[in-house]
Amino acid sequence: MSDSKNYKEKKIYIAGHRGMVGSAIQRCLENSNYRNLILRTSSELNLIQQTDVESFFKSEKPEIVIVAAAKVGGIMANSKYRADFIYDNIMIESNIIHSAHETGVEKLIFLGSSCIYPKLAPQPIKEEYLLTDSLEFTNEPYAIAKISGIKLCENYYRQYGDNYFSAMPTNLYGQNDNFNLETSHVLPALIRKFHEAKNNGHSDVTIWGTGTPKREFLCVDDLAEAIVFLLEKVEAEDIYGKGISQINIGSGVDLTIGELAQLVADVVGFKGKIVYDNSKPDGTPRKLMDVSRINNLGWKYKTSLKEGVEKTYAWFNSHKVEKL
Numbered sequence: 001m002s003d004s005k006n007y008k009e010k011k012i013y014i015a016g017h018r019g020m021v022g023s024a025i026q027r028c029l030e031n032s033n034y035r036n037l038i039l040r041t042s043s044e045l046n047l048i049q050q051t052d053v054e055s056f057f058k059s060e061k062p063e064i065v066i067v068a069a070a071k072v073g074g075i076m077a078n079s080k081y082r083a084d085f086i087y088d089n090i091m092i093e094s095n096i097i098h099s100a101h102e103t104g105v106e107k108l109i110f111l112g113s114s115c116i117y118p119k120l121a122p123q124p125i126k127e128e129y130l131l132t133d134s135l136e137f138t139n140e141p142y143a144i145a146k147i148s149g150i151k152l153c154e155n156y157y158r159q160y161g162d163n164y165f166s167a168m169p170t171n172l173y174g175q176n177d178n179f180n181l182e183t184s185h186v187l188p189a190l191i192r193k194f195h196e197a198k199n200n201g202h203s204d205v206t207i208w209g210t211g212t213p214k215r216e217f218l219c220v221d222d223l224a225e226a227i228v229f230l231l232e233k234v235e236a237e238d239i240y241g242k243g244i245s246q247i248n249i250g251s252g253v254d255l256t257i258g259e260l261a262q263l264v265a266d267v268v269g270f271k272g273k274i275v276y277d278n279s280k281p282d283g284t285p286r287k288l289m290d291v292s293r294i295n296n297l298g299w300k301y302k303t304s305l306k307e308g309v310e311k312t313y314a315w316f317n318s319h320k321v322e323k324l
Contacts, residue, residue, distance in 0.1 A: 016069030170250030211258030
């Protein structure tokens, strides 16, 4: 672990700054007095087009890059758009990481996902479990794309010495989340389902699966603080020198989907019945991250799940998300 670096005057490009993760990282950097941020919307820069990305890096010459751009979604989206999820994500990360190398970017942090780990990985999931067994089928294309990004960073370090490494967040939620019931992850989907059921006077809400799988959640603002921590205090050699390819970021605490559903229902104020549709897939039985490495480096999450859901629901209401 290195001494804290002062990157506040460096040109920092946040890929995907309009998404939930990227916008949280932008807020955190700005709150920490980082002012030299480079931002591009998807309409301004198509990250899937190699020539566009190459031109951007040559003209803007960012010194630091944080890769939060990705095509993301829940079980339904991952099952329906399998080709899109693997192609788009491989292109985005390949274009950015290679262009970063070609233009001499001095530090790059790539954000992956806990779905990179085997479906039946021992719990809690250690960084060393990467590529030790089969992936969960429902999100395999997305996971393979993210693993490719991890290995791109690792091998640009091993071949060229580039200071590029990867962080693996657990399931994230918070401000700017996706609440579309067809493409969202479980927590924002539950917020919207219970909200609409309460407003429409429904007596019950149906949830996919059995409610028994266990999941870990992290408020996206805590994740953003972790990324700034890694930016300032951790280098690629700190990761790869430990014999791992990436570092986990999470709370280290999980609960069942049924418990999560009840927590969200309580926060939203839905008093009806929760029904489980056992014909729908559960996905991975359990997915809890071992976060001892980042905890030992000096970072730990702050926001409890109940507090985070309350803040997220308040944001949902204030932005009238249900009308989108």
